[in-house]
Amino acid sequence: MKNVLVAGGGLGGTIVANRIAQKVSSEIERGEVAVTVLDRSEQHFYQPGFLLVSMGVMEPSETYVQERSVLDRHVRFLSGDKGTITSINAADRSVSTADGSVHKYDHLVISTGSHLQFNEIPGFAEGADTFFNLENAKEMWKKVQSFSGGKIVVDTALLPHKCPVAPLEITLMLDDYFRKKGIRDKVQLHYCYPVPGVFGIPNVNRMMTRIFAERDISVHSQFTLASVDPSAKKITSKEGESLDYDMLVSVPPHKGADVIGSSGLGDRRNWISTDKFTLLVKGHDDIHAMGDTTDIAISKAGSTADYESYTVSHNVAADITGNDAKKTYPGSVFCFIATGMDQATYIKFDYNHPPVPPTPSQVYWWSKLAYNKLYWSLHAKTMI
């Protein structure tokens, strides 16, 4: 019996487990292979929905389902203590879980994601709103609706973080929301970013810098968040700039999962050293890493994890069946970028082809919404 373990049943882990199970379903039915997903949570969250929840475009209940309901019937699923990974022991090819079990593996796929570090910046938890988790996104939507005027600062604390385009999106959605409400002249919008410009990719930076100027959004970069003073309503950067605010919307610092660090598989922020083509963890021929947890210099995005799942599932199945050549990941990423409450553009790129975002339009906005709606029925189940 060959054991394939998938650590993390979020976006990447679910999709890759389903793809592997579909490729080796005969072997699973003959009892020769088992594919098991381990996750501490029974629920699967579709995090791109959180941005839309924070602006009232999506209902909170649309952003999660029971993980079991989107997994292929051939995939085993363990959650709670049985699925909470306490250590990954590469030397003896096993994973330990909080219920005391030790799971041996022949192939391990790690997709344990990236995690919000509210406490890394003094005052952040008390002073900042964010849309990077569901609870905070719900709170933020209440504040957005009752905001009647003043200064909104949109800030990115630290790179890298998941969904790199999200700060651009929330800024342009806020701008459009207050225009449509007829009070944009009472709202000052400021955008703080920790590297020069408004975004790291030159073509996107050029387009968005122009749009920000047209929409009267002030840019502060380089601005690396050092502290938030919730009582004075003021933020300060490591570069020495201070800015007051009436509402602060910020992306918190991110790190890989703690268990990656404590298992000796991560760098100082728990990102896993990963080959950008094979997606194998460096120094291990039986462990793949994918999604947000890798240290690959590419967007931490659901689409990245989805594209990576083709390579990982193909190569794991090829190892099991011994009848196929290996694939490599070309660095594919696709992300819609909302540029308002009813328009969007997108970026599509890989290691060799930079993105050229098209002129924003309503078509791309509706495509973004359609993608979100179809996630549970099609994408997570790898029906397309």
Ligand SMILES: Cc1cc2nc3c(=O)[nH]c(=O)nc-3n(C[C@H](O)[C@H](O)[C@H](O)COP(=O)(O)OP(=O)(O)OC[C@H]3O[C@@H](n4cnc5c(N)ncnc54)[C@H](O)[C@@H]3O)c2cc1C
């Ligand atoms: C506001 C927002 C908007 C976004 N918008 C987009 C977008 O428009 N397009 C896009 O492509 N991407 C977007 N993303 C990013 C996308 O959601 C992530 O990149 C994607 O979820 C990464 O998948 P993953 O499998 O690496 O991690 P996740 O989906 O986060 O899954 C990680 C899983 O690991 C589990 N886990 C962690 N540690 C343990 C442990 N010790 N034991 C057991 N289980 C564990 C967690 O419970 C979780 O289920 C957005 C994200 C946010 C927050």
